[in-house]
Amino acid sequence: MKAEDWIKVEDRLPEDGQMCLIITKPTAFCYKARWNERNGVFYVDNTQLGYYKSALSDWMPIVL
Numbered sequence: 673m674k675a676e677d678w679i680k681v682e683d684r685l686p687e688d689g690q691m692c693l694i695i696t697k698p699t700a701f702c703y704k705a706r707w708n709e710r711n712g713v714f715y716v717d718n719t720q721l722g723y724y725k726s727a728l729s730d731w732m733p734i735v736l
Contacts, residue, residue, distance in 0.1 A: 678730040685709075686731060691717070697729040704734065 678695070686692050688709035695702055705714040705723070713722040714731070 678732050680730055681725045681728045685725065686733060691734045693732045693734060694723065694728050695730045696723060696727060700729075707731075 686707040689706060691704065691706050692714075693702055694705045694714050703714075703721075703723075704717040706717065707714050708722075711722075713724055714728065715722045
């Protein structure tokens with residue numbers, strides 16, 4: 673994982689339903705989450721926790 677692999681939330685968002693890593697701001701916590709375009713929320717995997725894109729700085733696709 674390199675710094676240039678991260679995508680700024682304001683530049684581009686993942687496809688609907690895509691699993692990715694997200695970085696919160698200002699605390700810089702990293703979570704595995706799924707983007708829900710309809711709600712405009714990244715939902716943290718296996719939880720009810722969700723983050724609006726305004727609460728995030730960057731994301732990175734998870735390649736399986």
